[in-house]
Amino acid sequence: MITDTLQNLPRYRGLHKNLDVAIRWLMAHDPAALPNGRTEIDGDRVFINVMDAALRDAEGAAFEYHHRYADLQIDLTGSEQWGWAAAGAEDKPYDGETDAGFVTGPEQAAGTLGDGRFALFFPGEPHKPSCRTPDCDTVRKAVVKIEMLHNKGAYLE
Template sequence: MITDTLQNLPRYRGLHKNLDIAIRWLMAHDVAALPNGRTEVDGEAVFINVMDADLRDAEGAAFEYHRRYADLQIDLTGGERWGWAASGTEEKPFDEGADVGFVTGAEEASGVLGGGRFALFMPGEPHKPSCRTPDCARVRKAVFKIEMRHDKGAYLE
Protein backbone atom coordinates (compact mmCIF):
# COMPACT_ATOMS: atom_id res chain seq x y z
CA MET A 1 0.00 0.00 0.00
CA ILE A 2 1.21 3.46 -0.88
CA THR A 3 -0.50 6.67 0.15
CA ASP A 4 0.73 10.11 -0.76
CA THR A 5 -0.30 13.32 -2.49
CA LEU A 6 -1.15 13.42 -6.18
CA GLN A 7 1.64 15.95 -6.58
CA ASN A 8 4.11 13.21 -5.61
CA LEU A 9 2.58 10.46 -7.77
CA PRO A 10 5.26 10.78 -10.50
CA ARG A 11 7.86 9.66 -7.92
CA TYR A 12 6.41 6.14 -8.21
CA ARG A 13 7.25 5.72 -11.90
CA GLY A 14 9.25 2.60 -12.56
CA LEU A 15 7.48 0.34 -10.04
CA HIS A 16 5.42 -1.34 -12.79
CA LYS A 17 4.86 -0.61 -16.47
CA ASN A 18 1.07 -0.39 -16.09
CA LEU A 19 1.38 1.97 -13.12
CA ASP A 20 3.55 4.16 -15.36
CA ILE A 21 0.74 4.21 -17.96
CA ALA A 22 -1.77 5.29 -15.29
CA ILE A 23 0.55 8.01 -13.98
CA ARG A 24 1.21 9.41 -17.46
CA TRP A 25 -2.53 9.47 -18.19
CA LEU A 26 -3.36 11.14 -14.89
CA MET A 27 -0.69 13.82 -15.35
CA ALA A 28 -2.08 14.69 -18.83
CA HIS A 29 -5.85 14.55 -18.17
CA ASP A 30 -8.45 15.92 -15.78
CA VAL A 31 -9.92 12.81 -14.16
CA ALA A 32 -12.62 14.96 -12.50
CA ALA A 33 -14.02 15.77 -15.96
CA LEU A 34 -14.75 12.10 -16.72
CA PRO A 35 -18.33 10.84 -16.68
CA ASN A 36 -19.36 8.16 -14.23
CA GLY A 37 -18.61 4.65 -15.46
CA ARG A 38 -15.63 3.02 -17.10
CA THR A 39 -13.00 4.86 -19.13
CA GLU A 40 -10.36 2.75 -20.86
CA VAL A 41 -6.79 3.98 -20.79
CA ASP A 42 -5.00 0.87 -22.12
CA GLY A 43 -7.63 -1.84 -22.63
CA GLU A 44 -7.77 -4.32 -19.76
CA ALA A 45 -4.30 -3.30 -18.53
CA VAL A 46 -5.40 0.11 -17.20
CA PHE A 47 -8.89 1.54 -16.90
CA ILE A 48 -10.75 3.93 -14.63
CA ASN A 49 -14.06 3.50 -12.83
CA VAL A 50 -15.62 6.83 -11.81
CA MET A 51 -18.56 6.69 -9.42
CA ASP A 52 -20.65 8.49 -6.86
CA ALA A 53 -20.55 6.38 -3.71
CA ASP A 54 -22.46 6.43 -0.44
CA LEU A 55 -19.97 5.73 2.31
CA ARG A 56 -20.35 2.97 4.91
CA ASP A 57 -19.41 2.48 8.52
CA ALA A 58 -15.88 1.12 8.90
CA GLU A 59 -16.86 -0.89 11.97
CA GLY A 60 -17.65 -4.46 10.95
CA ALA A 61 -16.97 -3.93 7.22
CA ALA A 62 -14.88 -6.61 5.52
CA PHE A 63 -11.62 -5.89 3.71
CA GLU A 64 -11.57 -6.52 -0.03
CA TYR A 65 -8.62 -7.69 -2.08
CA HIS A 66 -7.87 -8.32 -5.72
CA ARG A 67 -5.49 -10.71 -7.48
CA ARG A 68 -5.32 -9.20 -10.96
CA TYR A 69 -5.54 -5.45 -10.34
CA ALA A 70 -4.07 -2.81 -8.07
CA ASP A 71 -6.48 -0.02 -7.06
CA LEU A 72 -5.32 3.58 -7.33
CA GLN A 73 -8.07 5.42 -5.47
CA ILE A 74 -8.67 9.17 -5.68
CA ASP A 75 -11.60 11.10 -4.19
CA LEU A 76 -12.78 13.79 -6.60
CA THR A 77 -15.25 15.34 -4.13
CA GLY A 78 -15.48 14.69 -0.42
CA GLY A 79 -13.07 12.54 1.52
CA GLU A 80 -13.48 8.90 2.55
CA ARG A 81 -11.72 6.92 5.23
CA TRP A 82 -9.85 3.78 4.19
CA GLY A 83 -8.35 0.92 6.15
CA TRP A 84 -5.60 -1.60 5.41
CA ALA A 85 -4.71 -4.99 6.87
CA ALA A 86 -1.50 -6.99 6.52
CA SER A 87 -3.45 -10.26 6.54
CA GLY A 88 -6.93 -11.64 7.00
CA THR A 89 -9.18 -14.67 7.17
CA GLU A 90 -11.12 -15.52 4.00
CA GLU A 91 -14.87 -14.91 4.33
CA LYS A 92 -15.95 -16.77 1.17
CA PRO A 93 -14.30 -18.08 -2.01
CA PHE A 94 -12.55 -15.55 -4.25
CA ASP A 95 -14.64 -14.40 -7.25
CA GLU A 96 -12.28 -14.69 -10.24
CA GLY A 97 -14.73 -13.03 -12.64
CA ALA A 98 -15.08 -9.92 -10.49
CA ASP A 99 -11.46 -10.11 -9.25
CA VAL A 100 -12.53 -9.66 -5.66
CA GLY A 101 -12.33 -11.52 -2.39
CA PHE A 102 -13.25 -10.51 1.14
CA VAL A 103 -11.40 -11.11 4.39
CA THR A 104 -11.76 -10.17 8.03
CA GLY A 105 -8.77 -9.12 10.08
CA ALA A 106 -7.22 -6.44 12.21
CA GLU A 107 -6.94 -2.99 10.68
CA GLU A 108 -3.29 -1.99 10.83
CA ALA A 109 -3.29 1.34 8.99
CA SER A 110 -5.87 3.89 7.92
CA GLY A 111 -6.18 7.32 6.41
CA VAL A 112 -8.47 9.77 4.67
CA LEU A 113 -8.56 10.55 0.97
CA GLY A 114 -9.61 13.85 -0.60
CA GLY A 115 -7.58 17.02 -0.54
CA GLY A 116 -5.28 15.86 -3.34
CA ARG A 117 -4.31 12.52 -1.77
CA PHE A 118 -4.34 9.01 -3.25
CA ALA A 119 -4.08 5.46 -1.98
CA LEU A 120 -2.60 2.64 -4.07
CA PHE A 121 -3.55 -0.85 -2.89
CA MET A 122 -1.50 -3.61 -4.51
CA PRO A 123 -2.94 -6.96 -5.59
CA GLY A 124 -3.33 -9.24 -2.60
CA GLU A 125 -3.51 -6.41 -0.06
CA PRO A 126 -6.67 -6.38 2.07
CA HIS A 127 -8.15 -2.88 2.04
CA LYS A 128 -11.37 -1.26 3.21
CA PRO A 129 -12.30 1.76 1.09
CA SER A 130 -15.46 3.89 1.07
CA CYS A 131 -15.85 4.44 4.81
CA ARG A 132 -17.51 7.48 6.37
CA THR A 133 -15.67 10.27 8.06
CA PRO A 134 -17.32 12.61 10.57
CA ASP A 135 -17.67 15.22 7.80
CA CYS A 136 -18.49 13.08 4.77
CA ALA A 137 -21.06 10.39 3.90
CA ARG A 138 -20.81 10.51 0.06
CA VAL A 139 -17.96 10.97 -2.41
CA ARG A 140 -17.33 11.12 -6.12
CA LYS A 141 -14.27 9.00 -6.74
CA ALA A 142 -12.05 7.54 -9.42
CA VAL A 143 -10.54 4.08 -9.10
CA PHE A 144 -7.78 3.28 -11.56
CA LYS A 145 -7.64 -0.49 -12.08
CA ILE A 146 -4.02 -1.35 -12.87
CA GLU A 147 -3.20 -4.91 -13.93
CA MET A 148 -0.33 -6.15 -11.77
CA ARG A 149 -1.39 -9.76 -11.04
CA HIS A 150 -0.62 -11.41 -7.68
CA ASP A 151 -1.56 -15.09 -8.06
CA LYS A 152 -1.21 -16.10 -4.43
CA GLY A 153 -4.42 -14.34 -3.29
CA ALA A 154 -4.59 -12.16 -0.23
CA TYR A 155 -2.12 -12.33 2.58
CA LEU A 156 -4.23 -14.83 4.46
CA GLU A 157 -3.71 -16.02 8.00
Protein backbone atom coordinates in the same frame (compact mmCIF):
# COMPACT_ATOMS: atom_id res chain seq x y z
CA MET B 1 0.21 0.02 -0.18
CA ILE B 2 1.29 3.54 -0.98
CA THR B 3 -0.48 6.67 0.14
CA ASP B 4 0.69 10.14 -0.85
CA THR B 5 -0.44 13.29 -2.63
CA LEU B 6 -1.28 13.32 -6.33
CA GLN B 7 1.44 15.95 -6.73
CA ASN B 8 3.97 13.26 -5.75
CA LEU B 9 2.51 10.49 -7.92
CA PRO B 10 5.27 10.77 -10.57
CA ARG B 11 7.81 9.67 -7.91
CA TYR B 12 6.40 6.13 -8.26
CA ARG B 13 7.28 5.73 -11.95
CA GLY B 14 9.28 2.59 -12.63
CA LEU B 15 7.52 0.33 -10.12
CA HIS B 16 5.47 -1.35 -12.87
CA LYS B 17 4.90 -0.62 -16.57
CA ASN B 18 1.11 -0.42 -16.20
CA LEU B 19 1.43 1.92 -13.22
CA ASP B 20 3.60 4.12 -15.44
CA VAL B 21 0.77 4.22 -18.02
CA ALA B 22 -1.69 5.28 -15.31
CA ILE B 23 0.65 7.96 -13.96
CA ARG B 24 1.26 9.43 -17.42
CA TRP B 25 -2.50 9.56 -18.06
CA LEU B 26 -3.29 11.13 -14.67
CA MET B 27 -0.61 13.79 -15.16
CA ALA B 28 -2.16 14.78 -18.52
CA HIS B 29 -5.90 14.46 -17.73
CA ASP B 30 -8.37 15.43 -15.03
CA PRO B 31 -10.33 12.36 -13.83
CA ALA B 32 -12.96 14.72 -12.35
CA ALA B 33 -13.93 15.65 -15.93
CA LEU B 34 -14.85 12.04 -16.73
CA PRO B 35 -18.44 10.78 -16.70
CA ASN B 36 -19.41 8.10 -14.21
CA GLY B 37 -18.58 4.61 -15.43
CA ARG B 38 -15.57 3.00 -17.06
CA THR B 39 -13.01 4.90 -19.14
CA GLU B 40 -10.35 2.80 -20.83
CA ILE B 41 -6.77 4.06 -20.83
CA ASP B 42 -5.04 0.91 -22.10
CA GLY B 43 -7.79 -1.67 -22.63
CA ASP B 44 -8.14 -4.12 -19.75
CA ARG B 45 -4.61 -3.34 -18.55
CA VAL B 46 -5.40 0.16 -17.22
CA PHE B 47 -8.84 1.73 -16.86
CA ILE B 48 -10.71 4.09 -14.55
CA ASN B 49 -14.06 3.56 -12.85
CA VAL B 50 -15.63 6.87 -11.79
CA MET B 51 -18.56 6.64 -9.40
CA ASP B 52 -20.70 8.36 -6.82
CA ALA B 53 -20.38 6.22 -3.70
CA ALA B 54 -22.38 6.12 -0.49
CA LEU B 55 -19.91 5.64 2.34
CA ARG B 56 -20.25 2.95 5.03
CA ASP B 57 -19.27 2.50 8.65
CA ALA B 58 -15.71 1.24 8.96
CA GLU B 59 -16.43 -0.86 12.03
CA GLY B 60 -17.35 -4.39 11.04
CA ALA B 61 -16.76 -3.85 7.31
CA ALA B 62 -14.76 -6.53 5.51
CA PHE B 63 -11.52 -5.83 3.65
CA GLU B 64 -11.51 -6.47 -0.10
CA TYR B 65 -8.55 -7.82 -2.06
CA HIS B 66 -7.74 -8.45 -5.70
CA HIS B 67 -5.40 -10.83 -7.52
CA ARG B 68 -5.21 -9.23 -10.95
CA TYR B 69 -5.47 -5.48 -10.37
CA ALA B 70 -4.04 -2.82 -8.11
CA ASP B 71 -6.50 -0.08 -7.03
CA LEU B 72 -5.39 3.55 -7.21
CA GLN B 73 -8.13 5.33 -5.28
CA ILE B 74 -8.73 9.08 -5.64
CA ASP B 75 -11.60 11.09 -4.15
CA LEU B 76 -12.80 13.70 -6.63
CA THR B 77 -15.25 15.32 -4.20
CA GLY B 78 -15.65 14.71 -0.48
CA SER B 79 -13.43 12.52 1.65
CA GLU B 80 -13.39 8.94 2.85
CA GLN B 81 -11.57 6.82 5.38
CA TRP B 82 -9.66 3.75 4.24
CA GLY B 83 -8.14 0.84 6.11
CA TRP B 84 -5.43 -1.68 5.31
CA ALA B 85 -4.62 -5.09 6.79
CA ALA B 86 -1.58 -7.31 6.36
CA ALA B 87 -3.80 -10.41 6.30
CA GLY B 88 -7.22 -11.65 7.35
CA ALA B 89 -9.58 -14.59 7.69
CA GLU B 90 -11.61 -15.39 4.60
CA ASP B 91 -15.08 -13.84 4.74
CA LYS B 92 -16.11 -14.30 1.08
CA PRO B 93 -13.93 -16.40 -1.26
CA TYR B 94 -12.07 -14.82 -4.16
CA ASP B 95 -14.13 -14.59 -7.36
CA GLY B 96 -12.03 -14.50 -10.53
CA GLU B 97 -14.89 -12.95 -12.54
CA THR B 98 -14.98 -9.83 -10.35
CA ASP B 99 -11.32 -10.05 -9.22
CA ALA B 100 -12.44 -9.64 -5.61
CA GLY B 101 -12.45 -11.54 -2.37
CA PHE B 102 -13.12 -10.41 1.19
CA VAL B 103 -11.40 -11.01 4.52
CA THR B 104 -11.91 -9.88 8.10
CA GLY B 105 -9.23 -9.11 10.63
CA PRO B 106 -7.42 -6.33 12.43
CA GLU B 107 -6.65 -3.07 10.68
CA GLN B 108 -2.93 -2.22 10.65
CA ALA B 109 -3.08 1.17 8.90
CA ALA B 110 -5.71 3.76 8.06
CA GLY B 111 -5.99 7.16 6.49
CA THR B 112 -8.21 9.70 4.80
CA LEU B 113 -8.57 10.44 1.10
CA GLY B 114 -9.61 13.77 -0.38
CA ASP B 115 -7.75 17.07 -0.69
CA GLY B 116 -5.43 15.71 -3.38
CA ARG B 117 -4.41 12.46 -1.66
CA PHE B 118 -4.43 8.95 -3.16
CA ALA B 119 -4.07 5.40 -1.89
CA LEU B 120 -2.61 2.63 -4.05
CA PHE B 121 -3.44 -0.91 -2.93
CA PHE B 122 -1.49 -3.69 -4.65
CA PRO B 123 -2.85 -7.15 -5.58
CA GLY B 124 -3.23 -9.34 -2.50
CA GLU B 125 -3.42 -6.41 -0.06
CA PRO B 126 -6.63 -6.38 1.99
CA HIS B 127 -8.07 -2.87 1.97
CA LYS B 128 -11.26 -1.24 3.16
CA PRO B 129 -12.19 1.85 1.12
CA SER B 130 -15.38 3.90 1.13
CA CYS B 131 -15.76 4.45 4.88
CA ARG B 132 -17.42 7.53 6.37
CA THR B 133 -15.52 10.50 7.67
CA PRO B 134 -17.06 12.74 10.35
CA ASP B 135 -18.13 15.29 7.71
CA CYS B 136 -18.88 13.09 4.70
CA ASP B 137 -21.38 10.35 3.81
CA THR B 138 -20.89 10.30 0.02
CA VAL B 139 -18.02 10.88 -2.41
CA ARG B 140 -17.40 11.06 -6.10
CA LYS B 141 -14.32 8.97 -6.70
CA ALA B 142 -12.07 7.51 -9.35
CA VAL B 143 -10.60 4.04 -8.97
CA VAL B 144 -7.82 3.40 -11.46
CA LYS B 145 -7.55 -0.35 -12.05
CA ILE B 146 -3.97 -1.32 -12.91
CA GLU B 147 -3.30 -4.87 -14.06
CA MET B 148 -0.27 -6.29 -12.27
CA LEU B 149 -0.87 -10.04 -12.04
CA HIS B 150 -1.78 -12.77 -14.46
CA ASN B 151 -4.74 -14.89 -13.38
CA LYS B 152 -2.20 -17.55 -12.35
CA GLY B 153 -0.72 -15.15 -9.81
CA ALA B 154 2.57 -14.35 -11.57
CA TYR B 155 3.55 -10.69 -11.75
CA LEU B 156 3.36 -9.15 -15.21
CA GLU B 157 6.62 -7.74 -16.47
